[in-house]
Amino acid sequence: MEGASGDDFEDQSDLQASKKRYHRHTVQQTRQLEMFFKECPHPDEKQRQELGRELGLEPRQVKFWFQNRRTQMKAHHERADNSILRAENENLRTENIALREALKDASCPKCGGQLTPGEMSFTEQQLRIENARLRDELNRVSALVAKYITRSAIPLNILPDFPFDITATGTSDSVAVPSILEVASRPGGVTESEKPVIAELAIVAMEELLLVAAETDGALWSSVDGTKEVLSQEEYFRQFPRGLGPRLMGMETEASRETGLVMMNAAGLIDTIMNVGRWVDMFSNIVSRAFTTQVLTTGVGGNWNNALQLLYAELQILSPLVPTREFFFLRYCKQHSERVWAIVDVSIDGLRDNPAPQLRCRMRPSGFFIEDLQNGYSKVTAVQHIEADHRQTENIYHGLMCSGAAFGAKRWLAILQRQCERLGIMLTNNISARDLGVIPNANGRRSMLFLAQRMTSNYCAGVSASIVHTWTTLSGAGEEDIRVMTRKSVNNPGEPPGIVLSAATSLWVPVNSQRLFEFLRDERLRSEWDILSNGGAVQEIARVATGQDPGCVVSLLRVGALNTSQSNMLILQESCTDASGSLIVYAPVDIPAMNLVMQGGDPATVALLPSGFAISPDGAVSQRTTQEGGGAGGGGGADLAEASSSSSSGALLTVAFQILVSNVPTAKLNLESVATVNSLISSTVQRIKTALGCC
Known part of the structure; x- marks a missing residue:
């Protein structure tokens, strides 16, 4: 073999030096x-x-x-x-x-003989x-879900078009009515014969959403006092005879729409809404739980365009007094132009059931119309159109539910705007030392926000009257009933193991909701209601704003012992507020664990049991006062005058605590623990009333 020349060696050396060095991320x-x-x-x-x-x-x-x-x-x-x-x-x-x-075996239907070429039998x-x-x-x-079937001129009614009483538990003594969860969880998924019906319903629902969201001539929507729009039922059924058919007996209509700017681009919003896990995290105030039962199409072009899913969701009001609403529905996403998207939800509860499931509510075409503004923002129009049975609603929540504000478009859009603001702040890295305060770096700030987010989601998941919760009613010290619930915490990330006792009560307070929120979130006034602080001074040692509203903030509080300068407790607290209501959630935290989080450590390692308050404005107190012949919640006329000049100014307050009563998951709950938490929540409510002058 001939030896290589010196030039050849130099060429090989240059070739090796020119090879890219791949960087392996840590x-x-x-x-x-x-x-x-x-x-x-x-x-x-x-x-x-x-x-x-x-x-x-x-x-x-x-x-x-x-x-x-x-x-x-x-x-x-x-x-x-x-x-x-x-x-x-x-x-x-x-x-x-x-x-x-x-x-091969085809024969003539007349003579039974073998068919000759060119003949075509009926078979x-x-x-x-x-x-x-x-x-x-x-x-x-x-291809596109819109190509599932050709359009049909026959009216599409998924549910029976005859009225029936939704309070019935069955059609006869021998036929049991299935629940919504049973229908959604049925194995096997959608059959081939059901796919065309679902596809047609998706198309009809999308067309309806677009028309309802964009209507401006006043035929469908009429303004009330310039602040609220009301849907004309007569015009609605005239324009949209297809879909779910007529309104069911015993149900009331809740229809609303709201438009606003959201601090997230259209692609991010679509990803959030179409991913059921991120959707639940974004709307944890409303969605107690949800899961995808079947994905019919994943979309085309690598995005969510023409994606079609079947979902089950349970929507909540943050109170143990208000039953959750269950929906089995399809979700259809479609891109209408380069910058315009729409996502529609519509119930399909009665698709495969005879009899239909026991319905307390159902969803007509609702969802989001999204226009990308190319500056990081989107213009979003939210539409909510629900039919629900209000007959089992508790008295103090009757006005909120019947007004449609509990699950209306304004609430969905307000939470979306607030959560997107929070997310934008969480992802910000360019932060001045003045804004960081005692938090060492941006990673510590982000970890603290993630921990607060998990704390708030945990609180929301444990305070509602979900079908997975079994609440027991206790007699409170005042006029309010206290609901208690126990659960075992075993291998739950972010929670201490053992028996957890949850206690909650809801009441009407004759105080403006904003005044109540400012009182409860002010650390300087905390000793007036927080029994566990033992009268000690509370100092805010770190804070991170989570929105433009000054009430949206995550704080780290130090609670000092009475008559001493030493701190013996840290409290992580998140307060947030929007047009639909307010939340104040807090939990005691371990000092070494919190120091690790503020250094940028993993927030999932910190065990929390959150407590707090959920506040909803009440704009229907005057209506309830007329019906009952007096004020609600025990407030007098002088207190109402002090709270606001309007007799309808009031707030719905839910107080909830979570306490670890035993660190052994197999232990049994004793009556002493129940009595302790009963006294704790009753005393807290009484202190709040006293401090606000509404006893």
């Missing part, structure tokens, strides 16, 4: 990138620079990482679509084989039609 860098990607999969240049500076990476490296991650997600969706296509193709092949076998004709239908089925799965 575990911490990958974790931070994944966390950011979940919230914002399309960061702009400024965000990439800030993230790269924080993680020690070049902006170009951050850009390539996000590009690769989006490619992985797109490939995942494509693989899922391909598996559906393969299954449908296999079904079509099987049907074609059966069709060919049937054609062959039907088989050809069936074959064409199967081909269309394959095309419908791979």
Whole structure:
């Protein structure tokens, strides 16, 4: 063999030197990138620079990482679509084989003889039609959901079009009416015969949502006092005769729409709403739990366009007195232009049931109309159209529920705006030392916000009258009934193990909701109602604003012992408020664990049992006063005058505590623990009333 020349060695050396050196990210860098990607999969240049500076990476490296991650997600969706296509193709092949076998034995229907070429029997004709239908089925799965079926002029009524009494428990002594959860959890999914009905309902619902959201001529919506819109039922049923059919007997209509700017682009909003887990996290004040029962289509083009899902959701009011609302519904997402999207939800409770499920509520086409403004913001129109039975509503919540404000469009949009503001602040990295305060860095600030978010979600999940909760009513010291509930905490991340006792009560307070919120969140006034502070001074040692409203803030409080300067307790507290109501949630925290979080450590390691307050404005007190012949909640005329000049100014307050009564999950609850929490919550309510002068 001939030896290589010196020039050859130099060329090889240059070639090796020119090879790219691949950078392997650390575990911490990958974790931070994944966390950011979940919230914002399309960061702009400024965000990439800030993230790269924080993680020690070049902006170009951050850009390539996000590009690769989006490619992985797109490939995942494509693989899922391909598996559906393969299954449908296999079904079509099987049907074609059966069709060919049937054609071999085809005979004349008149004489019974073998058919000659060119003749077509009735059987062959039907088989050809069936074959064409199967081909269309394959095309419908791979193409747009709008191509599932051709439009039909026959009115589409998913539920029976005859009125029936929704208070009945069954159609007869021998037939039990299924629950909404049973219908949604039924194995097997949607059958082939049900897919066209669901697809047609999705198309009809989307058309209705677009018209209802954009209507401006006053035929459908009429303004009341310039602040509230009312839907004309007569005009509605005239324009939309298809869909769910007439209103069911015993149900009342709750219809509303609201438009506003949201601090998130359209792509982020679509990802949040179509991902059921992120949807629950975003709207934890309203959605107590939800899950996807079936994904019919995942969308086309690597995004959510024409995605169609079946979901079960349980919506809540933060009170043990108000039963949750259950819905089994389809969710359909469609991109109407380059910058315009719409997501519609509509109930399908009676699709496969005879008799239909026992209904307390159902959802007519509702959802979001989203227009991307290309500046990081979106213009969102929320529409909520629900029919519900109000006959079992507690008296103090009757005005809130009947007004439609409890689950109305204003509440959904207000929470969305507030949560997007919070998310934007959470993802901000360019923070001055003055804004950080005692928090060492941006990672510590973000970890503190994540911990507060988990604390608030835990509080919301444990205070409602969900069907998974079993509340027991106790007799309180005052006029309010206290509901208690126990649960075992075993291997629950972020919670101490053992027996947890939850106690809650709801009451009407003749005080303006904003005044009540400011009183309860003020650390300087905390000793007036917080029994556990033992009269000690409360000092705010760290705070992070989570929105433009000064009432939206996460605080770390130090509670000092009475007559001493030493601190013996830390409290993490989050307060938030919007047009729909307010929340104040807090929990005692371990000092070493909190120090670790503020250094940027994992907030999932901190065990919390949150307590707090949920406040809703009440604009219907005057109506209730007329019906009952006096004020509610025991407030006198002087107190009402002090709270507000309007006799309808009041607030609905829910007080809830969670206490670990035993660190052994197998232990039994004793009556002493129940009596203690009963006394605690009764005393807290009494102190609040006394401090506000409404005893």
